[in-house]
Amino acid sequence: MRKYGKFAVLMAIIIGSLLWIATASVSGSKTYYVTIPELRKMGNEASVKRVRVGGDVQNNSIVRGAGFVRFNLVQDKLTLPVVYEGRDALPDTFKDGAQALAGGRLDSAGVFHAQEVQAKCASKYAPKPGVAPDGLQKQVKPASTSYKS
Amino acid sequence: MENVGALALLLAFCVALYAIVASVTGRLKKKPFLTLSGERATLAVWVLVSTAAGILVYSLMTGDYRMAYVAQHTNRDMPPFYKFAAWWGGQEGSLLFWSWLLATYGAVVVFTTRRSHRNLLPWVIAILSTIQLFFLTLNTFVANPFQVLAVDKVVTSVADGMGLNPLLQYWAMVIHPPFLYLGYVGFAVPFSFAMASLITKAPGESWIHTTRRWTLVTWLFQSTGVMLGSAWAYHVLGWGGYWMWDPVENASVLPWLGGTAFLHSVMMQEKKGMMKVWNMVLISATFFLCIFGTFLTRSGIVSSVHAFAESPIGKYFVSFLALGIAAVIWLILDRLDYLKSESELESVVSRESSFLFNNLILLASCFAVLWGTLFPVLTEKFSNEKISLDAVWFNRLMVPIGLFLLLLTGLGPLFAWRRTSIDSLRKNFQWPGIGTLVVAAALFIGGMRYPYSIISLSFCFFVAATIVMEFFRGASAIGEKSQIGFVPAVIELTHRNTRRYGGYLVHMGIVLMFVGWSGHPFNITSVGEVEKGGMLKVGAYDLKVVDLTQGDTPNYEWETAVLDVSKNGNHIGTMEPTRRFYKAAQQATAIVALRSRLNEDLYINYAAGTAGKATLQAYVFPLVDWIWIGAVTLIFGTLVALVPSKVARSYRRTEVVGVTQKEVPVPGGEVKNEA
Numbered sequence: 008m009r010k011y012g013k014f015a016v017l018m019a020i021i022i023g024s025l026l027w028i029a030t031a032s033v034s035g036s037k038t039y040y041v042t043i044p045e046l047r048k049m050g051n052e053a054s055v056k057r058v059r060v061g062g063d064v065q066n067n068s069i070v071r072g073a074g075f076v077r078f079n080l081v082q083d084k085l086t087l088p089v090v091y092e093g094r095d096a097l098p099d100t101f102k103d104g105a106q107a108l109a110g111g112r113l114d115s116a117g118v119f120h121a122q123e124v125q126a127k128c129a130s131k132y133a134p135k136p137g138v139a140p141d142g143l144q145k146q147v148k149p150a151s152t153s154y155k156s
Numbered sequence: 157m158e159n160v161g162a163l164a165l166l167l168a169f170c171v172a173l174y175a176i177v178a179s180v181t182g183r184l185k186k187k188p189f190l191t192l193s194g195e196r197a198t199l200a201v202w203v204l205v206s207t208a209a210g211i212l213v214y215s216l217m218t219g220d221y222r223m224a225y226v227a228q229h230t231n232r233d234m235p236p237f238y239k240f241a242a243w244w245g246g247q248e249g250s251l252l253f254w255s256w257l258l259a260t261y262g263a264v265v266v267f268t269t270r271r272s273h274r275n276l277l278p279w280v281i282a283i284l285s286t287i288q289l290f291f292l293t294l295n296t297f298v299a300n301p302f303q304v305l306a307v308d309k310v311v312t313s314v315a316d317g318m319g320l321n322p323l324l325q326y327w328a329m330v331i332h333p334p335f336l337y338l339g340y341v342g343f344a345v346p347f348s349f350a351m352a353s354l355i356t357k358a359p360g361e362s363w364i365h366t367t368r369r370w371t372l373v374t375w376l377f378q379s380t381g382v383m384l385g386s387a388w389a390y391h392v393l394g395w396g397g398y399w400m401w402d403p404v405e406n407a408s409v410l411p412w413l414g415g416t417a418f419l420h421s422v423m424m425q426e427k428k429g430m431m432k433v434w435n436m437v438l439i440s441a442t443f444f445l446c447i448f449g450t451f452l453t454r455s456g457i458v459s460s461v462h463a464f465a466e467s468p469i470g471k472y473f474v475s476f477l478a479l480g481i482a483a484v485i486w487l488i489l490d491r492l493d494y495l496k497s498e499s500e501l502e503s504v505v506s507r508e509s510s511f512l513f514n515n516l517i518l519l520a521s522c523f524a525v526l527w528g529t530l531f532p533v534l535t536e537k538f539s540n541e542k543i544s545l546d547a548v549w550f551n552r553l554m555v556p557i558g559l560f561l562l563l564l565t566g567l568g569p570l571f572a573w574r575r576t577s578i579d580s581l582r583k584n585f586q587w588p589g590i591g592t593l594v595v596a597a598a599l600f601i602g603g604m605r606y607p608y609s610i611i612s613l614s615f616c617f618f619v620a621a622t623i624v625m626e627f628f629r630g631a632s633a634i635g636e637k638s639q640i641g642f643v644p645a646v647i648e649l650t651h652r653n654t655r656r657y658g659g660y661l662v663h664m665g666i667v668l669m670f671v672g673w674s675g676h677p678f679n680i681t682s683v684g685e686v687e688k689g690g691m692l693k694v695g696a697y698d699l700k701v702v703d704l705t706q707g708d709t710p711n712y713e714w715e716t717a718v719l720d721v722s723k724n725g726n727h728i729g730t731m732e733p734t735r736r737f738y739k740a741a742q743q744a745t746a747i748v749a750l751r752s753r754l755n756e757d758l759y760i761n762y763a764a765g766t767a768g769k770a771t772l773q774a775y776v777f778p779l780v781d782w783i784w785i786g787a788v789t790l791i792f793g794t795l796v797a798l799v800p801s802k803v804a805r806s807y808r809r810t811e812v813v814g815v816t817q818k819e820v821p822v823p824g825g826e827v828k829n830e831a
Contacts, residue, residue, distance in 0.1 A: 039541055099744045
């Protein structure tokens with residue numbers, strides 16, 4: 008087995024150092040995914056941890072100012088005021104009614120300061136399964152008798 | 157119409173089921189007619205799935221807005237090209253596209269192997285049909301593309317569809333999914349052959365030889381698909397990034413990493429009869445990663461906050477993966493005897509060992525990406541907190557891994573089999589090694605202070621030098637012998653062993669990509685709100701706003717900034733970044749103004765505009781073009797490797813004659829160049 012000793016040592020070194028890098032970098036780059044109710048429950052923690060909160064952009068809530076964009080995220084009838092202060096322009100998909108993920112921190116006044124915002128068009132990109140588009144009720148018309156909906 | 161389509165899918169489901177039963181019973185009970193009917197059933201599945209696909213495409217093209225899928229993914233004003241592409245634009249359609257590709261591959265397999273592999277074929281068909289059955293289950297019962305819109309059970313049509321997201325209305329994005337899917341689906345074939353030969357305990361490596369072309373073509377599709385996605389992100393999204401470690405991107409690169417490892421390690425089995433278990437594991441892992449990738453892109457499990465419950469197809473994929481993986485593990489463990497290695501590792505400095513480490517690193521990176529991608533899902537399961545890792549984490553881990561792989565790319569191919577002598581090491585690496593140190597020193601003295609860029613660029617030099625040396629040595633030997641010029645000699649050399657020299661070209665493509673990536677730390681960004689007559693500076697460039705214009709077309713409204721661009725005071729032209737607002741989709745999208753040069757790109761995005769003012773984002777991206785040049789080189793190299801070698805080669809194992817390079821009479825000759 009001595010022959011394989013060198014291989015084992017080399018592999019152990021490689022895997023070991025990779026594991027070390029992987030675990031050491033986790034704390035610096037982890038972000039908590041939360042919903043608005045969960046964010047409310049986090050209390051003080053939310054101002055310390057980096058969080059990413061998701062929701063729908065409330066209609067007519069987007070206000071663009073110099074160097075910031077203000078909007079509200081809504082989820083389960085809870086509203087979260089968000090101020091976006093990042094450098095980059097907001098993505099094209101960001102608009103009224105879009106599903107958005109805002110990454111940043113909550114301040115003591117309950118306003119969420121976002122450094123990055125991702126958005127996807129609720130209706131286009133991936134229609135929620137089972138939800139009818141634009142008020143139309145979607146049903147499966149059985150093509151044969153052997154299955155339904 | 158939609159009834160015919162749905163019926164065709166249902167029939168295809170039944171026929172696929174029949175194909176499995178007929179093939180397996182036929183093979184076990186030695187009833188040739190039954191296995192033959194299994195083969196025919198595969199063809200029938202293709203006809204049926206093609207019918208369904210044809211109907212869907214027809215409905216998309218003609219705009220049958222009674223159908224939910226058509227209404228959700230097209231609109232009347234869309235160009236026909238994009239209407240056709242809507243086939244794979246949504247969940248249901250793309251699953252049908254998967255099925256159709258698999259059916260097509262299945263038919264091709266039946267056709268090409270009709271005279272060989274009579275023992276393997278029934279099992280191959282059974283396995284392919286099982287995979288097909290899974291996708292047809294989804295298509296028929298879970299995500300049926302032929303659903304119609306109805307109000308109170310009365311079929312209704314809408315006046316116009318919702319259209320395709322304008323961000324996706326870009327040529328690269330239209331052909332990106334088919335390429336990825338061709339790659340995803342393609343690995344089903346080598347996987348099926350591997351499993352079939354495990355089941356039948358077929359002697360030798362026939363499954364590897366038979367599926368080598370499949371694997372390479374599939375890998376080519378996948379590489380192209382990944383790079384197209386990257387190019388799309390760079391050219392369309394307006395922030396100039398080409399890779400974000402987004403879950404969907406990771407889904408495309410995971411099977412690519414597995415496939416790359418597999419392509420390398422099969423050489424060990426062909427040459428030395430080693431790593432047999434490993435290859436089985438690799439091809440299975442690659443195949444399941446393909447399924448997983450489809451699952452990831454189609455179910456949205458990772459991307460949104462709580463998406464797990466949202467997807468009805470999720471649990472089907474998870475069950476299929478779990479059952480499949482369990483079956484494969486059982487099969488491999490049961491057949492361990494059959495997979496015994498025929499040789500042993502001898503030295504750390506050998507070709508075998510470099511393959512081993514190449515595999516270890518590729519697999520480690522694959523695992524790392526998988527882990528990072530699934531981190532939110534795992535943490536949600538085990539700690540009720542959904543935690544994601546961002547690009548910083550991936551880069552910290554993947555950059556060193558990538559650099560190590562790059563180094564191996566230079567070292568590995570020049571190590572001899574079994575063990576490498578000091579002489580040969582000196583001969584192959586002395587000058588490239590010294591050159592590498594010189595390059596690194598020159599970069600440092602030249603003012604470059606990013607260690608990763610210095611390492612990357614000097615490794616790039618090293619690998620490129622070894623590859624050029626290989627071509628040069630081989631070609632000059634041939635040139636001398638046959639009295640031909642250098643260029644014809646290079647072509648002759650490559651033609652004699654396309655596999656080896658095509659492989660070098662692929663490596664060269666990778667090197668060029670690394671050159672492009674090395675430019676990343678030197679990006680310059682400048683954002684500013686400008687008026688007519690205003691100025692914006694980015695790096696050495698001055699952008700003077702000549703005019704801000706706007707207009708209207710039936711499809712979209714647009715705003716443009718007309719910029720006079722000068723570099724170091726010299727006028728170099730006009731650039732016009734534009735922003736469009738598509739009316740049907742109520743969606744804005746940027747048309748980036750790009751000035752591409754080999755040393756750097758000037759990239760200007762019209763980010764937003766209000767009342768006589770425009771927000772411009774200007775970037776300078778050094779070396780970015782080399783990524784695309786590298787991608788094209790990689791594709792070219794793969795195509796070269798697919799050309800049959802001029803000298804008919806048997807890949808039967810050869811005992812290496814000389815341990816040192818000295819005894820190799822003609823580089824590009826016989827001994828160590830069959831890899």
